Amino acid sequence: MRGSLFYQTGCSLWRRQRRPNAKPHCRIIPSASFSTADHDEGDAFQSNPSKVKIFDRHLKRKQRDRAAWLLRPNDSFIHAVAENLVDRLEEFVKKTVNCGTIFAKPFALATAGLISVPIDLPGTTFNRAVKAGRQIRQQLFALITKKKNEILEKRKTVASDLVDSMLMDGMTEVEIGNKIVGFFIASHDTTSTAITFLVSYLSDHPDVYNRVLQEQMEVIRGKEGRETLRWEDIQRMKYTWCVACEVMRLAPPANGSFREAITDFTYAGFTIPKGWKAFWTVHTTNKNPKYFPDPERFDPSRFEGDGPAPYTFVPFGGGPRMCPGKEYARLEILTFIHNLVTSYNWVKMNPNEKISYIPSPIPEEGLPIKIEAILN
Numbered sequence: 001m002r003g004s005l006f007y008q009t010g011c012s013l014w015r016r017q018r019r020p021n022a023k024p025h026c027r028i029i030p031s032a033s034f035s036t037a038d039h040d041e042g043d044a045f046q047s048n049p050s051k052v053k054i055f056d057r058h059l060k061r062k063q064r065d066r067a068a069w070l071l072r073p074n075d076s077f078i079h080a081v082a083e084n085l086v087d088r089l090e091e092f093v094k095k096t097v098n099c100g101t102i103f104a105k106p107f108a109l110a111t112a113g114l115i116s117v118p119i120d121l122p123g124t125t126f127n128r129a130v131k132a133g134r135q136i137r138q139q140l141f142a143l144i145t146k147k148k149n150e151i152l153e154k155r156k157t158v159a160s161d162l163v164d165s166m167l168m169d170g171m172t173e174v175e176i177g178n179k180i181v182g183f184f185i186a187s188h189d190t191t192s193t194a195i196t197f198l199v200s201y202l203s204d205h206p207d208v209y210n211r212v213l214q215e216q217m218e219v220i221r222g223k224e225g226r227e228t229l230r231w232e233d234i235q236r237m238k239y240t241w242c243v244a245c246e247v248m249r250l251a252p253p254a255n256g257s258f259r260e261a262i263t264d265f266t267y268a269g270f271t272i273p274k275g276w277k278a279f280w281t282v283h284t285t286n287k288n289p290k291y292f293p294d295p296e297r298f299d300p301s302r303f304e305g306d307g308p309a310p311y312t313f314v315p316f317g318g319g320p321r322m323c324p325g326k327e328y329a330r331l332e333i334l335t336f337i338h339n340l341v342t343s344y345n346w347v348k349m350n351p352n353e354k355i356s357y358i359p360s361p362i363p364e365e366g367l368p369i370k371i372e373a374i375l376n
């Protein structure tokens with residue numbers, strides 16, 4: 001069955017939102033909850049869809065809205081982030097390194113088992129992922145409990161971050177821990193995969209690289225001195241974003257996600273019974289030759305002008321559950337590429353490096369590059 005088939009079920013949900021009386025075919029399961037468990041025992045990262053369903057039911061409407069709101073930054077928020085990004089880089093790196101020592105290894109194991117055969121025996125990918133999930137949650141619970149005590153002992157009465165406000169809203173440590181793990185998976189692995197493949201494709205296509213460099217140098221020329229990037233600068237990076245889109249078309253950072261049929265339905269001659277879990281994939285839609293002729297060819301010009309038709313390019317999904325972090329990811333990717341191409345030259349150390357899928361694509365050797373600063 002084609003992935004785009006399941007994507008269509010997503011479209012019908014989108015239409016349903018606009019026609020509230022229309023009957024939906026599928027229930028939407030929050031994709032972030034793949035990585036979460038809905039019980040206290042610590043079996044995080046189960047890919048068992050029945051668990052996912054329970055978690056979904058327990059998710060309060062208010063909490064969902066809050067998460068969506070927090071992840072849809074308004075212009076002034078993005079502006080502030082863009083302005084301060086370079087200044088904060090050093091602080092960010094320090095934090096990431098600290099975070100990395102605690103979370104990096106278990107995080108990689110957990111991601112590897114995200115979509116795996118659910119056999120919980122020592123040595124299986126699934127088992128390693130469950131253990132790693134438990135380890136991450138222990139670390140998170142320690143942090144969350146510390147914050148909870150501050151609130152209970154009234155040492156803190158006003159929320160100073162997202163965890164505080166979730167605690168003040170009455171969410172449990174388990175719910176909050178699961179949300180954080182969900183955000184880790186949803187935001188970190190995806191964006192870093194997109195950037196990794198951009199670096200790879202740019203180094204393979206000097207003509208595209210030159211156009212990107214030219215666009216980024218124009219952004220610099222439009223600024224005074226060493227002024228940091230602003231929101232308006234991000235809007236000027238049109239060609240660079242076309243390149244990023246073409247990279248995500250060919251190497252989508254997220255494979256797709258699950259849906260559950262809440263009624264029997266037929267699509268393209270296939271009957272999907274009620275209760276079946278369906279996984280829609282990005283690959284098949286993104287590489288449909290009807291919309292992307294010669295689909296394996298790397299050609300960022302596909303995204304110039306009006307770009308592809310709606311729902312033919314879906315690395316961020318589509319419909320009501322479309323990735324709420326899309327704009328934030330765009331900001332991260334463009335800022336990174338701006339700084340990279342204007343300050344460094346690089347070449348790939350192994351031009352024939354193989355790609356594995358676990359489930360996100362990943363260069364098998366970690367894409368080693370030789371990089372040198374451009375001396376101005």
Ligand code: HEM
Pocket residue numbers: 010029030031032071183186187188190191194248252253254256257258314315316317318320321322323324325326328329
């Ligand atoms: C290149 C980067 C990214 C890609 C390719 C990507 C892709 C996706 C996809 C395919 C989905 C599933 C949509 C569906 O089920 O229909 C999704 C969901 C989600 N993403 Fe992203 N994402 C990216 C970055 C981010 C970032 C930076 C954040 C947070 C800051 C984020 C937060 C989320 C959340 C919370 C969901 C679940 C939404 C829901 O179920 O309602 N993502 N993303």
